[in-house]
Amino acid sequence: MRKSVRVALSGFMVVAIVAVQTPAEATHEVDSMVPTQTYRPFCYGTGMEDAMVCQTDNVNVYWYADSGNPGELEANYRQSLQNMLSNQYAPTDLIMHYDSTPVFSGTAQTDIIYQEAESALPLPSGYRGWTWCNADVGTEAYKCDQQFVRIASPDGYRLFNGGIACHETGHAVGLLHGNDAYPTLDPADGRLGCMMNGVYELPYYLGSDQSHQIDLTY
DSSP: OEEEEEEEETTEEEEEEEEOOOGGGOOOSSBOBSSOSSOOOOOOOOOTTTOOOOEESOSEEEEEEOOSSSSOOOHHHHHHHHHHIIIIITTSSOEEEEOSSOOOSSSSOOSEEEEEOBTTBOOOTTOSEEEEEEEEOTTOTTEEEEEEEEEOTTTTTTGGGGHHHHHHHHHHTTBOOGGGSBSOOOTTOGGGGGGOOSOSSOOSSOOHHHHHHHHHHO
């Protein structure tokens, strides 16, 4: 944004045009928000086997913690999830809403459905969490109307102070691993915050770089 600054010099009024950087013009080191130059497949909702990373379709993010078996989040897991979203995602430009009456069909579905993995709702082998698009936005190349997040039990929502839930929520709003960023990063690079991959203990925090990319996008 350009801003006019009026400066008085020796009795004359001089109008100087200076470039003033706004928060939206601030820079981040690495682009890890889909689409990047290294990761740009179109989003489509075909099931968890694809694990497509998509942006959520709105700045208003409605989320629901599964309350029915299988997949129900116990009260302490729901509280941990709520705390993580409040501390890490609510301070960004995203507006987080809990949806007590979730919608699973139509054109205005609940944006993120959180589940606990169980034998009837398994995770791919070797994974602690998984995010996938259930209903894409056909008119938008990189956006999804409803995404599912499934995290391992027991205690996956509280592990690392919510680090896994922070990571999977990052995917649900479009954040990528380091190897899909541009320029690419080691997936364990600390600048990725909770979006680090290939490490045992995930950070619980989103990180300033990722927060900034969310704000630029939404």
